[in-house]
Amino acid sequence: xxxxxxxxxxxxxxxxxxxxxxxxxxxxxxxxxxxxxxxxxxxxxxxxxxxxxxxxxxxxxxxxxxxxxxxxxxxxxxxxxxxxxxxxxxxxxxxxxxxxxxxxxxxxxxxxxxxxxxxxxxxxxxxxxxxxxxxxxxxxxxxxxxxxxxxxxxx
Amino acid sequence: xxxxxxxxxxxxxxxxxxxxxxxxxxxxxxxxxxxxxxxxxxxxxxxxxxxxxxxxxxxxxxxxxxxxxxxxxxxxxxxxxxxxxxxxxxxxxxxxxxxxxxxxxxxxxxxxxxxxxxxxxxxxxxxxxxxxxxxxxxxxxxxxxxxxxxxxxxxxxxxxxxxxxxxxxxxxxxxxxxxxxxxxxxxxxxxxxxxxxxxxxxxxxxxxxxxxxxxxxxxxxxxxxxxxxxxxxxxxxxxxxxxxxxxxxxxxxxxxxxxxxxxxxxxxxxxxxxxxxxxxxxxxxxxxxx
Numbered sequence: 001x002x003x004x005x006x007x008x009x010x011x012x013x014x015x016x017x018x019x020x021x022x023x024x025x026x027x028x029x030x031x032x033x034x035x036x037x038x039x040x041x042x043x044x045x046x047x048x049x050x051x052x053x054x055x056x057x058x059x060x061x062x063x064x065x066x067x068x069x070x071x072x073x074x075x076x077x078x079x080x081x082x083x084x085x086x087x088x089x090x091x092x093x094x095x096x097x098x099x100x101x102x103x104x105x106x107x108x109x110x111x112x113x114x115x116x117x118x119x120x121x122x123x124x125x126x127x128x129x130x131x132x133x134x135x136x137x138x139x140x141x142x143x144x145x146x147x148x149x150x151x152x153x154x155x
Numbered sequence: 156x157x158x159x160x161x162x163x164x165x166x167x168x169x170x171x172x173x174x175x176x177x178x179x180x181x182x183x184x185x186x187x188x189x190x191x192x193x194x195x196x197x198x199x200x201x202x203x204x205x206x207x208x209x210x211x212x213x214x215x216x217x218x219x220x221x222x223x224x225x226x227x228x229x230x231x232x233x234x235x236x237x238x239x240x241x242x243x244x245x246x247x248x249x250x251x252x253x254x255x256x257x258x259x260x261x262x263x264x265x266x267x268x269x270x271x272x273x274x275x276x277x278x279x280x281x282x283x284x285x286x287x288x289x290x291x292x293x294x295x296x297x298x299x300x301x302x303x304x305x306x307x308x309x310x311x312x313x314x315x316x317x318x319x320x321x322x323x324x325x326x327x328x329x330x331x332x333x334x335x336x337x338x339x340x341x342x343x344x345x346x347x348x349x350x351x352x353x354x355x356x357x358x359x360x361x362x363x364x365x366x367x368x369x370x371x372x373x374x375x376x377x378x379x380x381x382x383x384x385x386x387x388x389x390x391x392x393x394x395x396x397x398x399x400x401x402x403x404x405x406x407x408x409x410x411x412x413x414x415x416x417x418x419x420x421x422x423x424x425x426x427x428x429x430x431x432x433x434x435x436x437x438x439x440x441x442x443x444x445x
Contacts, residue, residue, distance in 0.1 A: 011174030015260070017250045017322030024369065025226030026321065031368035035319065038365070042283020103366055105389035108382055111304040111341075122368045 029120055030131070038095050041088035046104045048085050079149050094138040098130055156186035162236055164194060166206070167247040171252040179203070185236045191244065192220055195258075197407040207257035215375055218309030221316070222258050223247040228313040228373045249316040265312045272336040272354055277347030278404055292405040298343040305338035305383055307376045314370035314380050326359040330370035330380035333361050337383040340390060346404040352391055361387045417441050 017024070022036045058069040075146055101107060107126040121127065164181045181202050183194045192210055199206050208231070211217040215233040222231050225245050236244065252260040278285055314330040321329050336351050357363045361384050368443055370380040393399050 010171035010256075012171065012253045012255065012261070013169075013174070014248050014325070015248065015252060015254050016325065017319065019323060020248065021322035022319045024317070026225055027225070029368050029372040031366060032319070032372070035365055035367035091195045099366055103364075103385055103388060104384045104392060108385055111301065111379070111382060111386075113300065114307045114377045116377070118374075119379070120368070120371045120377075121379055121382040122366075122371060 028124075030121070033096055037091060038040070038099070041092040044088050045092060059144075076153055079152065083146060083149055086149075089140055090138050090141045090145070094134045094141070098134045102127060103131060156189075158186055159237065160185055160242070162194070162241075163243045164198060165195075165243060165245045166198075166258070167245070167249060168209065168257040169259075171254070171256050183236075187237065189236050190232055191222075191224055191229075191234045191236055191246070194236060194244075195231060195246075207255075207259050209259055216309070218311030218375075221249055221311045221313045223249060223316065228316045230311060230313070230375045233375055249312055251316055251321045252312060260312075262310075262312055262367070264325075265315050265329065265331065267308070268332040268391050269310065269335055271328065272332050272339075272351055273334050273347060276339065276341060276342065276345045277350060278344075279346045284407070290408045292344040294343055294405050298306050298405070301343070302341040304337050305334055305378055308334065308378050309376060311375065313373040313375065317369040317373035319367050319369065320365060324359065324363060327363045328355065328382065329359055330364075333364070333387060334370075334380035334383040336361075337387045337390075340387070340411070344405045347392070347403050348399065348402045349394070352394055355387060356391050357417070361391070375437040382411060 012027055024032060047114055053087075055069055055073065059066045108121050109124065109126065161182050164183055166179050166181065168177050168179055169175075170177050173424050181198045183197050185194065190213075191375050192213055195206065195208050195210075197209075202418065208220070208222070210220040210232060213220070213232040215230050218230070220231040221228060222233060223229070223246065224231070225239065225241060228249060231246075246258065248254055248258045249260045252262060252265060255261050308331060310331060312331070314334075318327075318330050333355060339345050340348050340351055364384045365391075366385070368381050371378075371382070374380065380428045390399070
């Protein structure tokens, strides 16, 4: 009995968070949510690109085929989908500019003395102002896109 | 101690014999100022002696008691139960590390990655000085402040557990190792800048970071690994643009005048046996006197 117990292999697991761990839990910092949205919009844009190539490649089979595909995608629901894609694209682009600036060490400042209360550089004034600026630019672009898409169906 | 309220501890325990998790619930009477670690010790002493968890210093210095409390990696010893404002605490072992038992995880991959970036001062051409140091290196207080924040790391692996990139890429060096690389790069005594930049300049190194900021959010000592990784990237860009070629480390302190004199003075021969002899002599004198 004792030997059997000693020979038994104890199981282990790497316990990786995996893809679902991108969102982690619900009490996360701001940048983690942005990271998650950036990844999701990136995947979404790749999916849209594939769809877009399929739609436009219908032109290869002659003009009548393309007219047929056009008649299928020309409806308000497709435009709502297009608006969501554009929102994802704007978020991805605007957040990408913020990431490029921050990831090369701009607007982050120097390390400080570790004195309580500890300072997190991403929660200081300049990165947060950059984030606010990007949110404002994103909302303005989104309003322009929404207005353009609305014009097609209202007028 | 006066009990304020009862708090339920829902502990997600790893059962190594069965290869699965089991959730056990314990009710712990909480007094004012009680930490999560004290709650775990209460459970081990009074409710379930088979509960396994790691702890040593219980004052946020050793960094071994890191667990996930209500979904967030924290040090059990530095977290007060009443500050969490919750009647139910969910405790889990740290993520991204191999499980051992209950709340205990194996830190080996974490430490191996730290070893990869050579976490020690590299001096080129100073082999003899490295192995037999005779004098200290000169460093101004301003130069110390360049890396002081990053040297406060406990190696508690909370950042490693919080990072979403380590969760999907097992080869990613992790926030702690990259931060440690920058800590030695920013040290003015160090000359291993180019060696370390070659190690971290890869998709598994500092380019794997996507600035989720979770490492800095989880850090119990304000070390801010997210800042260190971005500064590391800046160093790589500077190297690629040709701004950095080689680094000259801080100079050795000049020899002090009294050091040579001190070498000539022989240390007193004071052994235990000799001391015992002396004490015996004194005692004998003391006894003879009256």
